[in-house]
Amino acid sequence: MEPAAEILVDSPDVVYSPETIEARYEYRTTRVSREGGVLRVQPRATRFTFRTARQVPRLGVMLVGWGGNNGSTLTAAVLANRLRLTWPTRTGRKEANYYGSLTQAGTVNLGLDENGREVFVPFSALLPMVAPNDLVFDVGANPKGH
Known part of the structure; x- marks a missing residue:
């Protein structure tokens, strides 16, 4: 998959300005x-x-109850990727990745190109979004002041 430099939707329902992307959508049902x-x-x-x-x-990201499964897993995943951690295993060296992350590892089919081939782009290229390695973690203050 070739990385997309930028995706622009050429439609009267999508308007780009320097600050925003505005899209009109009609949801149909019966x-x-x-x-x-x-x-x-x-x-x-x-x-x-x-x-x-x-x-x-x-x-x-303020994590209350940081020691729980979700908080510790999220923090460890981001830190491992940010620090590009690797470790040896019986089957060879492994490295941190975001496999399993919809926004980081998923792709979206945009349609067919001029040669009739499907064009896939990373999910993260569809809209501006924060990269997980740029998350800032902090411990929330205890409401009782402890």
């Missing part, structure tokens, strides 16, 4: 009602506007 022995189906549409900031902010 309403079904029963009238005697007849099912009446009525199409429905709800319009949404999504606005995403293009500048990725710093993101802090």
Whole structure:
């Protein structure tokens, strides 16, 4: 998979500005009602506007109960990847990775290119998002002051 430098959606429903990406979307569904022995189906549409900031902010994570399974696993995964940790195993050297992370290891099929081949891009390339290695961890203060 070739890394995408940038993805731009060429659509009248997507507007790019230096600060934001704004997308209009129409969610379609149906309403079904029963009238005697007849099912009446009525199409429905709800319009949404999504606005995403293009500048990725710093993101802090405050973990309350850091010693639990979720907090310690998240912290260890980010630190192992940030520090590029490796370790020996019986089957060879292993290195930290984000396999299993939807945003870091997942891909999305954008469609077909001019040659009829499917084009896949990293999930993380779809919208501006914080990279996990840039997370800042802090211990939340105990509300009782302890």
